[in-house]
Amino acid sequence: MRHIELNNEITQMADGFYQLEKDQEALQEFLKEARENTLPFSNVRERIAYMMEQDYYYNVLQEYSLEEIEEVYATTYEENFQFQSYMAVSKFYKDYALKTNDGKQYLESYEERIAIVSLYLGRGNAEKAKKYAQQMIKQNYQPATPTFLNAGRSRRGEMVSCFLLEMDDSLNSIGFNINTAMQLSKIGGGVNQ
Incomplete structure (x- = not known):
């Protein structure tokens, strides 16, 4: 994948400067691959x-x-x-x-x-x-x-990315909230308690 190589060349010095133009070359190479x-x-x-x-x-x-x-x-x-x-x-x-x-x-x-x-x-x-x-x-x-x-x-x-869970001080509530937090995390949600 040529775009990765080009992106890595950005931080390689040439004549005392970073090769920032490699970013645009990597961009064009990636777009070409994406279109294909x-x-x-x-x-x-x-x-x-x-x-x-x-x-x-x-x-x-x-x-x-x-x-x-x-x-x-x-x-x-x-x-x-x-x-x-x-x-x-x-x-x-x-x-x-x-x-x-x-x-x-x-x-x-x-x-x-x-x-x-x-x-x-x-x-x-x-x-x-x-x-x-x-x-x-x-x-x-x-x-x-x-x-x-x-x-x-x-x-x-x-x-949505965040969910607020309320919990009381019982084993049932604690267990329910742990399971709920795991299920929400599985689909990409963040949880606040």
Whole structure:
């Protein structure tokens, strides 16, 4: 993986300077690899149909018309978003982009993740979904990590990251709270008592 090698070269001195330009080279190399490993769709209609049929996305067509969905996707595509660093692009694709069940192909770009998150948060209100999409693609607004990761997915974890548990001084309460904390941790939640 050439992008990892390029990223490592950043800290190697050349003529007394760090090679900061290697970050942009690593970024471009990673994007090339990501594009080669992304399942292609010819249009939004095909994407939505596949993602719902394969149980990757919730049934977004129950809340929006196809035309409204296409408008939200167009909102994200029109911005021509560009990742600014290797770490940003690698973090998105490794941790946030939806992948096929076998983990071998990406199913989403950054724009497409924003579109489905916006549609989910819009709850059937196309104008609200477009506003979310505009703010996210311009990086004026970023939902909390669990929301950005899980919104719009049919098989998902929680969309909040912290839970408050109350406990009294009995064995039943202590045991219940320990089990609850373990279950919440399993789905990515943090617990405060």
